[in-house]
Amino acid sequence: MKVHFKKPTRRNIEYREPYQQYREELRQDFNNACGYCDDSDLRVDRICFHIDHFAPQKRFSHLKNTYSNLIYACRFCNIRKSYHWIGDNSDIHNDGTRGFVDPCSDEYDVHLGRDSSGRIIAKTELGQYIVDRLNLNLMRHQLLWNARRSRDLRDEVKLLIDRMEQLNLNSNVQYIQLLKSFFHLTTKIDEYELLASN
Numbered sequence: 631m632k633v634h635f636k637k638p639t640r641r642n643i644e645y646r647e648p649y650q651q652y653r654e655e656l657r658q659d660f661n662n663a664c665g666y667c668d669d670s671d672l673r674v675d676r677i678c679f680h681i682d683h684f685a686p687q688k689r690f691s692h693l694k695n696t697y698s699n700l701i702y703a704c705r706f707c708n709i710r711k712s713y714h715w716i717g718d719n720s721d722i723h724n725d726g727t728r729g730f731v732d733p734c735s736d737e738y739d740v741h742l743g744r745d746s747s748g749r750i751i752a753k754t755e756l757g758q759y760i761v762d763r764l765n766l767n768l769m770r771h772q773l774l775w776n777a778r779r780s781r782d783l784r785d786e787v788k789l790l791i792d793r794m795e796q797l798n799l800n801s802n803v804q805y806i807q808l809l810k811s812f813f814h815l816t817t818k819i820d821e822y823e824l825l826a827s828n
Contacts, residue, residue: 660702665733685720748775
């Protein structure tokens with residue numbers, strides 16, 4: 631499986647200063663989730679999400695306000711990445727075994743993926759370097775990914791309930807009631823999580 635539910639893609643955005651003015655566009659382009667680990671910002675205070683400079687601004691100040699160098703990132707990944715970079719050239723992201731890969735590139739999926747439990751795993755030596763450097767093996771990334779999957783399944787259950795009721799399948803009343811109970815319970819949990827995070 632891939633790390634991202636939906637692959638982030640950057641639009642061409644007109645130049646702005648300071649780079650913080652790009653926040654909403656980055657949030658949209660990164661599907662409301664961290665570019666590195668894909669943790670969603672919907673259940674956390676959005677202030678906890680940072681704007682990462684892929685090629686660090688401390689080392690490459692000429693890219694400070696360049697949209698194509700920015701990544702919407704959770705604080706866990708951004709703090710771990712910090713100003714780390716393998717060389718003195720902003721165009722050389724990695725040497726094949728060390729460094730980083732832009733999460734918007736197809737190459738990201740070559741080096742990183744998820745196992746069946748939702749844990750982020752390395753597929754290559756460079757992928758292992760990224761996992762270790764960004765601490766992508768944190769349990770929180772796995773749990774948050776599974777929580778998103780469960781919300782998607784809940785939505786599928788709702789569609790199944792509606793379809794069964796439209797077909798008037800009276801022989802399945804207990805089954806429909808069980809699905810409804812599951813749907814309502816998980817909806818309440820979801821609403822509580824959203825309230826708790828705001």
